Amino acid sequence: MSVTTHPGDVVMDYDEALSKFDPVLGLEVHVELGTDTKMFCACPTTFGAEPNSQVCPECLGLPGALPVVNAKGVESAIRIGLALGCEIAEWCRFARKNYFYPDMPKNFQTSQYDEPIAYGGRLDVELGDGAIYRVEIERAHMEEDTGKSLHVGGSTGRIHGAEYSLVDYNRAGIPLIEIVTKPMVGAGERAPEVAKAYVSALRDLLKALGVSDVKMEQGSMRCDANVSLRAKAGDDPRGAQQLAVPLGTRTETKNVNSLRSVERAVRYEIARHAAVLAAGGSVLQETRHWHEDTGVTTSGRVKSDAEDYRYFPEPDLVPVAPTRETVEALRATLPEPPTKRRQRLQRDWGYSDLEMRDVVNAGAVELIEETIAAGASPTAARKWWLGEPSRRANAEGQDIVTYAALLGLTPVDIAELDQMVVARRLNDSMARQVLDGVLDGEGRPTEVADARGLELVEDAGALEAAVDEVIEANPGIAAKIRDGKVAAVGALIGQVMKAMKGQADAGKARELILARLT
Amino acid sequence: MTDDLTRTTAAQLADGLADGTISSVEVTSAYLERIAAVDGAVHGYLHIDGEGALATARRIDERRAVGDRLHALAGVPIAVKDVMVTQGVPTTCGSRMLEGWIPPYDATVVSKLRAAGMPILGKTNMDEFAMGSSTEHSAYGPSRNPWDLERIPGGSGGGSSSVLASFQAPLATGTDTGGSIRQPAAVTATIGVKPTYGGVSRYGIVALASSLDQAGPCGRTVLDAALLHAVMGGHDPLDSTSIDAPMPPVVDAARAGDVRGLRIGIVKELAGEGYQPGIQARFDESVALLVELGAEVAEVSCPNFEYALAAYYLIMPSEASSNLARFDAMRYGLRVVPERVADPSAEQVMAATRDAGFGPEAKRRIILGTYALSSGYYDAYYGSAQKVRSLIARDFAAAFEQVDVLVSPTAPTTAFRLGDKLDDPMAMYRNDIATIPANLAGVPAMSLPSGLADEDGLPAGIQILAPAMRDERLYTVGAALERALIDTWGAPILSRAPELAKGA
Numbered sequence A: 001m002s003v004t005t006h007p008g009d010v011v012m013d014y015d016e017a018l019s020k021f022d023p024v025l026g027l028e029v030h031v032e033l034g035t036d037t038k039m040f041c042a043c044p045t046t047f048g049a050e051p052n053s054q055v056c057p058e059c060l061g062l063p064g065a066l067p068v069v070n071a072k073g074v075e076s077a078i079r080i081g082l083a084l085g086c087e088i089a090e091w092c093r094f095a096r097k098n099y100f101y102p103d104m105p106k107n108f109q110t111s112q113y114d115e116p117i118a119y120g121g122r123l124d125v126e127l128g129d130g131a132i133y134r135v136e137i138e139r140a141h142m143e144e145d146t147g148k149s150l151h152v153g154g155s156t157g158r159i160h161g162a163e164y165s166l167v168d169y170n171r172a173g174i175p176l177i178e179i180v181t182k183p184m185v186g187a188g189e190r191a192p193e194v195a196k197a198y199v200s201a202l203r204d205l206l207k208a209l210g211v212s213d214v215k216m217e218q219g220s221m222r223c224d225a226n227v228s229l230r231a232k233a234g235d236d237p238r239g240a241q242q243l244a245v246p247l248g249t250r251t252e253t254k255n256v257n258s259l260r261s262v263e264r265a266v267r268y269e270i271a272r273h274a275a276v277l278a279a280g281g282s283v284l285q286e287t288r289h290w291h292e293d294t295g296v297t298t299s300g301r302v303k304s305d306a307e308d309y310r311y312f313p314e315p316d317l318v319p320v321a322p323t324r325e326t327v328e329a330l331r332a333t334l335p336e337p338p339t340k341r342r343q344r345l346q347r348d349w350g351y352s353d354l355e356m357r358d359v360v361n362a363g364a365v366e367l368i369e370e371t372i373a374a375g376a377s378p379t380a381a382r383k384w385w386l387g388e389p390s391r392r393a394n395a396e397g398q399d400i401v402t403y404a405a406l407l408g409l410t411p412v413d414i415a416e417l418d419q420m421v422v423a424r425r426l427n428d429s430m431a432r433q434v435l436d437g438v439l440d441g442e443g444r445p446t447e448v449a450d451a452r453g454l455e456l457v458e459d460a461g462a463l464e465a466a467v468d469e470v471i472e473a474n475p476g477i478a479a480k481i482r483d484g485k486v487a488a489v490g491a492l493i494g495q496v497m498k499a500m501k502g503q504a505d506a507g508k509a510r511e512l513i514l515a516r517l518t
Numbered sequence B: 001m002t003d004d005l006t007r008t009t010a011a012q013l014a015d016g017l018a019d020g021t022i023s024s025v026e027v028t029s030a031y032l033e034r035i036a037a038v039d040g041a042v043h044g045y046l047h048i049d050g051e052g053a054l055a056t057a058r059r060i061d062e063r064r065a066v067g068d069r070l071h072a073l074a075g076v077p078i079a080v081k082d083v084m085v086t087q088g089v090p091t092t093c094g095s096r097m098l099e100g101w102i103p104p105y106d107a108t109v110v111s112k113l114r115a116a117g118m119p120i121l122g123k124t125n126m127d128e129f130a131m132g133s134s135t136e137h138s139a140y141g142p143s144r145n146p147w148d149l150e151r152i153p154g155g156s157g158g159g160s161s162s163v164l165a166s167f168q169a170p171l172a173t174g175t176d177t178g179g180s181i182r183q184p185a186a187v188t189a190t191i192g193v194k195p196t197y198g199g200v201s202r203y204g205i206v207a208l209a210s211s212l213d214q215a216g217p218c219g220r221t222v223l224d225a226a227l228l229h230a231v232m233g234g235h236d237p238l239d240s241t242s243i244d245a246p247m248p249p250v251v252d253a254a255r256a257g258d259v260r261g262l263r264i265g266i267v268k269e270l271a272g273e274g275y276q277p278g279i280q281a282r283f284d285e286s287v288a289l290l291v292e293l294g295a296e297v298a299e300v301s302c303p304n305f306e307y308a309l310a311a312y313y314l315i316m317p318s319e320a321s322s323n324l325a326r327f328d329a330m331r332y333g334l335r336v337v338p339e340r341v342a343d344p345s346a347e348q349v350m351a352a353t354r355d356a357g358f359g360p361e362a363k364r365r366i367i368l369g370t371y372a373l374s375s376g377y378y379d380a381y382y383g384s385a386q387k388v389r390s391l392i393a394r395d396f397a398a399a400f401e402q403v404d405v406l407v408s409p410t411a412p413t414t415a416f417r418l419g420d421k422l423d424d425p426m427a428m429y430r431n432d433i434a435t436i437p438a439n440l441a442g443v444p445a446m447s448l449p450s451g452l453a454d455e456d457g458l459p460a461g462i463q464i465l466a467p468a469m470r471d472e473r474l475y476t477v478g479a480a481l482e483r484a485l486i487d488t489w490g491a492p493i494l495s496r497a498p499e500l501a502k503g504a
Ligand SMILES: [Zn+2]
Pocket: A038, A041, A042, A043, A054, A055, A056, A057, A058, A059, A060, A173
């Protein structure tokens, strides 16, 4: 059974694909380091600055300019390597990756080739049901980012059909670490989930290291997903029979820039490869572009093995040779590993296993931690983040961190909201309205509450008058309560709240009703 | 001091400026007049900055008048090779690619010259991107040898050598990737020094081959070169390959010039076939003079020098092909929009610009280098060349266990005629045979005149090589030999150069 989703691309039903094929993944994640200056010059790295305002002879590739390695960038690379359990090279060099591109000032990228700073590590990632998948890390290496092209005119924002292009070199030379996995085998049908969980775990790790702001929506963390299929052999994706089957041809899907996209793109490519292979065709080794809006990949550059970057050791730089003492000193600065940290947080916050798993799956651990730090109770922090914001993020196909960042919703906002409830300025339903207002961009919680005129009525007279009116209007219910059926009080509370347009303390209303009728 | 300020050495000018007998404006004006008179015939300069030079000269004279402490060479003018970027002053590297480009920053060497208060007379001609041994690959036409205007002044630094030899500057800067300072010095009877790799900052020097390029001083006397070397050298945090160590005591060595007990090795492989008899004769005489002065001489063998030329012509073009990739019309320099292409893409503009902007020698080396780095060929070419490079460094290390310095002729021949080797790149490349090993190993080397060849009466050069970071030994030997040769010939060799017709 096949479903056409994009002109020219046929995909197979996912379950059917997995019944016939075994997927193998490889993920390459680029992380922009949060150093104050660029990798090879002293230019600042502030995001969103005026185009071409953070440039110098070196990062513009002017004749005669020379690179100088950013020692902080090397430190960050080593710390990332250590946190991933990698070996740290005793001696390694930068290499030039030569190719022409208008947004690359020197027409070569200073990178590392066969001598990465870190190699041979692993990252254990937790899946939604608590299962652990171990991702083997091939290497982590240092390189510099390119500039950014903006294609003007034309409809697609792509170079094709554009009237002219503008280049911003502010990003050129920003330090990048590329983290490459070994082929990820044995995930079977859970491959897309594993891919997402890996990127998420890596993001948490990098954030905990404090080496990057890891904002996928701003491009400070970018993922390329390699997918290939091989014939299924046996029932166990980790079985010897399956592992003996040679790997198939892979595609590299670029521009996968959210956690949800990682999962979707991998899933899509598995289904697409399966359709190609099942029809007796062969998968073309190529770069594919992921389209967030339509949920498909399209063909990019055809990659041949002959693609030749003419790598050679960068002669303008000296080798990086961290002493073992330096490496050990950096190891001592590593934060608590994320899984250990999670266990500690669960204890501190008093969450049940299920509650903690919901928080982890929602990707809200850091948000909740920061919210608690800003003054909210653990229960309130969890309740608010996993409520409307999570629901809306899901509906938008975004992860909560990205979504909150896009809307400008911060942990401080949630703490502020919680404090208004604790201080009895808002009741629960009013607080929900305020949160809606914040999510709709009406301002910070206090501003929204003020603007919408939401405030618990402390005027006891008004509440008492409303209680009296409601009792008078509902003699039947009042009689039941007098006869001892206290549960009926809810009906009266509802009416009181309605009469008060929701701006009353329901607990107070209950007290008053019971005081009059019992 | 002679009456003609342009015939005076830089050291003497410095003394005269210091004691107030002359002013920097007088010296600078004298040189600008000389340039106006003879550079039409020599074509050593690509750009003359008379106004800038005089402004610096006036400022130095004023500062001296109020008693400011000034650098030893303050007020002494200099010519700068056009491969060094100069803020506000055109820098072309002898290429159409950079015609009209005004750099927004100074090379570290240029900053040091400015800080020392040296008026910059102008920018000197060179083979395009320092690729050549004759300046015939300059996009702006060749410079001419003041000894015979129909002959080459050497290259790539033929602009600097020709302005020194025609008294259009007392000092000049150079860069040496395979001999571009030393060979021009040899064929013009001037002094040129390639310091230890990393001894002088490369920041702001347009790269030919990063692992081989080294800037150095050019002058008419050994002491002048040492004084300039001391200004140019030293650690630069902007150049990662710069040596972070004290400068070798080059000026003291040049003033002392004492070779007694010094062990001098003659490189067996840099003699014989291909070396002009007059060159060899002057070389042998120079060695004999050094022995008379108390040096000991031995013959040493550097068997791997035989492969130096081949290794060099793989490593240099490989690095050059990558270094020259930045000239793409996107940000600066020439931009050529291809004709007969509707809506050309950025790639098509790059291709058309590089086709029009690079001369044949640059293209030849870009193609060679691109090929040598290609996957499948890398190990056989670039990889093997790097191995040869280590072997050559090992030859030097072994030799320097036996002797303190090595000597050889600088170039196998005297200046050849313009056009003679233009159609035979291999013959042109072979001219660098004696100078290349020093670049491959990163060791310092000097060329100074050894006399005039009998067969053509043209200058011959002798090369001195020293271990890395022992640059002062070049000046020790150079100063001693210079003195002995003046005694032998009765005057500096350069004083025998023919007088150029003014306004020619
Ligand atoms: Zn910069």
